[in-house]
Amino acid sequence: MKTKLGLLYGGKSAEHKVSLQTALAVIRALDHEKFEIHPIYINVEGQWIKGPQLTGPVENVTALEFSQGNQLSPLSLAPALFQAEKQEQQPLDVIFPLLHGPNGEDGTVQGLLELLNLPYVGNGVLASAAGMDKVMMKNVFAQAGLSQVNYVAFIKSEWEMAKEAAYAEVEQVLGYPCFVKPANLGSSVGISKCTNRTELDAAFGEAFQFDRKVIIEEGVVAREIEVGVLGNDAPECSVAGEIVPKKDFYDYKAKYEDGETALIIPADISVEDYGQIKEMAIRAFKALDCSGLVRADFFLTKDGKALINEVNTMPGFTPFSMFPLLWKHTGVEYPQLIERLVNLAKERHAEKQ
Ligand code: ADP
Ligand code: MG
Ligand code: MG
Numbered sequence: 431m432k433t434k435l436g437l438l439y440g441g442k443s444a445e446h447k448v449s450l451q452t453a454l455a456v457i458r459a460l461d462h463e464k465f466e467i468h469p470i471y472i473n474v475e476g477q478w479i480k481g482p483q484l485t486g487p488v489e490n491v492t493a494l495e496f497s498q499g500n501q502l503s504p505l506s507l508a509p510a511l512f513q514a515e516k517q518e519q520q521p522l523d524v525i526f527p528l529l530h531g532p533n534g535e536d537g538t539v540q541g542l543l544e545l546l547n548l549p550y551v552g553n554g555v556l557a558s559a560a561g562m563d564k565v566m567m568k569n570v571f572a573q574a575g576l577s578q579v580n581y582v583a584f585i586k587s588e589w590e591m592a593k594e595a596a597y598a599e600v601e602q603v604l605g606y607p608c609f610v611k612p613a614n615l616g617s618s619v620g621i622s623k624c625t626n627r628t629e630l631d632a633a634f635g636e637a638f639q640f641d642r643k644v645i646i647e648e649g650v651v652a653r654e655i656e657v658g659v660l661g662n663d664a665p666e667c668s669v670a671g672e673i674v675p676k677k678d679f680y681d682y683k684a685k686y687e688d689g690e691t692a693l694i695i696p697a698d699i700s701v702e703d704y705g706q707i708k709e710m711a712i713r714a715f716k717a718l719d720c721s722g723l724v725r726a727d728f729f730l731t732k733d734g735k736a737l738i739n740e741v742n743t744m745p746g747f748t749p750f751s752m753f754p755l756l757w758k759h760t761g762v763e764y765p766q767l768i769e770r771l772v773n774l775a776k777e778r779h780a781e782k783q
Contacts, residue, residue: 549779607649
């Protein structure tokens with residue numbers, strides 16, 4: 431029997447367009463003999479719109495941007511409703527949320543799918559929420575004994591009441607250069623590198639436009655190495671990749687617009703450095719209670735010390751994104767990667783029942 435796979439994509443976030451590209455790529459990669467594909471598009475207003483079941487390949491993303499006609503209440507996806515109403519149509523077997531950032535990668539959609547009792551690909555509520563909040567994530571990493579940069583955090587009202595004190599603390603604890611980031615975003619949105627008090631002041635103002643909480647980190651000079659982790663209770667680690675931004679740092683433009691950033695896979699690092707990063711990636715995965723997948727990002731300093739920067743619980747997932755490329759080089763092609771993830775989702779759901 432075919433697996434009825436609900437693809438959830440789009441979303442009310444800065445990564446709406448990226449998500450559409452991902453959905454298109456996933457639909458193209460899926461084996462239509464094995465999967466029945468049910469698109470669910472979330473438009474920029476946040477409305478859920480059910481598309482027709484796809485029986486063949488789709489040409490381009492515009493075919494996936496359904497207009498408002500078939501608006502859907504997420505609650506109507508609950509298997510319990512199908513049973514109660516004795517509908518002909520069977521409920522979906524698995525949902526694959528191809529969403530990034532707040533309201534997609536942060537545990538909110540995952541919580542909804544838990545309530546609906548639907549199996550879904552990727553991380554659960556806790557890992558998604560903790561992974562989205564850089565302060566929470568780093569607190570968990572610290573508790574797990576993972577090496578990372580020093581950091582401090584402020585909420586907006588604290589900063590507004592005592593800006594000078596906040597800046598003095600940053601200078602005392604971290605010094606310059608430092609990085610100021612909104613706590614709950616991704617894609618480098620709202621992130622600034624600061625080398626003096628004037629820049630720090632501007633950076634706080636910028637970051638607080640996106641979030642009520644900011645994190646400030648000590649700046650490091652290091653290579654940026656990433657690995658993919660795949661699995662549930664016994665996670666596996668991919669080969670390592672390196673990102674080499676042509677700019678000062680890996681900002682939003684470098685990620686999505688310039689195409690200037692080089693991805694080097696496998697990364698040219700020593701066996702010892704890889705071993706250290708792999709061990710830390712698995713430890714981070716377990717510390718955050720992750721499931722399905724995570725891309726773990728590291729700084730590797732000149733003296734060979736690996737510092738964990740972050741994990742991304744729903745990493746970029748087009749065939750040209752780092753996570754799928756890392757697995758391709760590890761021997762798992764894109765279509766197989768998607769199937770593995772769907773199976774991991776089913777496995778995790780079955781364990782909970
Ligand atoms: P996002 O979740 O938006 O990807 P990151 O924390 O990964 O945010 O920061 C984006 C980029 O900024 C990193 O890939 C790196 O290039 C640079 N960067 C972030 N923090 C630091 C730091 N503490 N030291 C040096 N570079 C950093
Ligand atoms: Mg991130
Ligand atoms: Mg990052």
